[in-house]
Amino acid sequence: MKRIRIAQIGCGHDHADLFQALVRRSDLFEAAGCCLFDGEKAAHPKRLAYFEGYPKLTVEQLLNDDSIDAVAIETCERDLTKYALMAAKAGKAIHMDKPGGFDEAEFRTLIETVKQNRVPLQLGYMYRDNPFVAELRRQVKNGELGEIISVDAEMNCRHKAEKRQWLDTMPGGMMFFLGCHLVDLVLQFQGVPERIVPFRRATCTEGVSAADFGMAVFEYPRGVSTVKTSAMEFGGYARRHLVVTGTKKTVELRPIEVNTGNGNERYTVRTEYTQQPWSDTGVTARSESFFRYDPMLEAFARQVCGEEETPFTPDYELLVYQTLRQCCGMGGRSDAI
Numbered sequence: 001m002k003r004i005r006i007a008q009i010g011c012g013h014d015h016a017d018l019f020q021a022l023v024r025r026s027d028l029f030e031a032a033g034c035c036l037f038d039g040e041k042a043a044h045p046k047r048l049a050y051f052e053g054y055p056k057l058t059v060e061q062l063l064n065d066d067s068i069d070a071v072a073i074e075t076c077e078r079d080l081t082k083y084a085l086m087a088a089k090a091g092k093a094i095h096m097d098k099p100g101g102f103d104e105a106e107f108r109t110l111i112e113t114v115k116q117n118r119v120p121l122q123l124g125y126m127y128r129d130n131p132f133v134a135e136l137r138r139q140v141k142n143g144e145l146g147e148i149i150s151v152d153a154e155m156n157c158r159h160k161a162e163k164r165q166w167l168d169t170m171p172g173g174m175m176f177f178l179g180c181h182l183v184d185l186v187l188q189f190q191g192v193p194e195r196i197v198p199f200r201r202a203t204c205t206e207g208v209s210a211a212d213f214g215m216a217v218f219e220y221p222r223g224v225s226t227v228k229t230s231a232m233e234f235g236g237y238a239r240r241h242l243v244v245t246g247t248k249k250t251v252e253l254r255p256i257e258v259n260t261g262n263g264n265e266r267y268t269v270r271t272e273y274t275q276q277p278w279s280d281t282g283v284t285a286r287s288e289s290f291f292r293y294d295p296m297l298e299a300f301a302r303q304v305c306g307e308e309e310t311p312f313t314p315d316y317e318l319l320v321y322q323t324l325r326q327c328c329g330m331g332g333r334s335d336a337i
Helices: 016-022 037-041 045-051 059-064 077-089 103-119 132-143 159-167 174-190 294-304 314-327
Strands: 003-007 027-037 070-073 093-096 121-122 148-154 195-201 213-220 224-228 241-246 250-253 265-267 267-273 282-288
Touching: 003 016, 003 045, 016 045, 016 294, 027 059, 027 294, 037 045, 037 294, 059 077, 070 077, 077 093, 077 103, 077 241, 093 294, 103 314, 121 314, 132 174, 132 241, 148 174, 159 174, 174 224, 174 314, 195 314, 213 314, 250 265
Parallel strands: 003 027, 003 070, 070 093, 093 121, 148 224
Antiparallel strands: 148 241, 195 213, 213 224, 241 250, 250 267, 267 282
C-alpha cells in the first residue's frame, strides 16, 4: 500500500488531535501540511503545537496541489460540510469529522458530489472500526444474534459549565454533538425505524441553558431502541455502553472504550449472554489494546488506495445525518426514511 499524502483543514473541532494520529501512522500517511484559520488559532492556542514543523497552506494551495491525495476536515462543526464539499469538487479523498455541518441541503450536495466524482468519503465515527463493534456487526449480519429486538446506546460525560453552554452553538445541543455516534450504531444494527420520538432538554444546572441532555426513542415493528447522551453525568465516560439484544443472544459492550492512560490507547469490554437462568452473568472478554483512531485510519487508507469498499456508503451517511436531525427535533420524517 502506498503512503497517502494528506493535509488537514482546521483545528477547531473538539477532537482536533487527529493530525497527531496521522503523523503517528507514518507507515500509512505522509502529513503534507495544514490550513489553520485565525479564529481557530486564537481560540485553541494549545493545539498549534500539533502542527509545528509542517507546511502552512491556504485552502486554495491545498486543494490545487495534485500531490495531495486526501484531506482531513477538522474545522468547527458549522464549517465541516463547507470545506468537505470544496475537497470533493477538487477530487480529493475526504475524512471529515462527524456528523457534518448544520445545513441539510449543503450535506445533500456533498453526498451527490462525492458520488458523482467517485471520491472516498469517511466520517469520523470512530466506534465503527472499534474491533468489538466490527465483530458485533459481523455477528448480526451472520444471524448469530437472531432477530434484533432492541439496541440501547449511551454516551455520557461530565463537562464544565462553559463547555455545556457551548453546546448551544449547534442544533440539538448534546444530541447533535455526541448523540450522532449512537444514532449511527442503532442504524447499523437495527436499520431504519418506523418512527423517532426525540427528547431534548437543558439540565439548567450551573446557569447553563443549552440542551446538555438528549434522548431519542426509535420505534420498530418488534420493539424500541434508545439513545441517550448527557454532558452532566459523573462517571458517564466509564459507563458508555452499547447493548444489542437478539432472539438468540445479547451482546453488551461496557465500557465501549477504556482509556489505558497511554495517550489515545484504549480497550473494550464485551459480555455475551446466551443462557436463561437468573444467575447467568454472561461470558466477558477484553479486547487487545488499540489506539483510538488507528482502526478508523487504517480503513480509510485501504479505501483511498482502492483495496476495499467502505460499508458506509454516501447514501448511508445521508441516512445517518437525516435521522440525527430527527433525534434533535429538527423536523419530521425525512424522505430517506
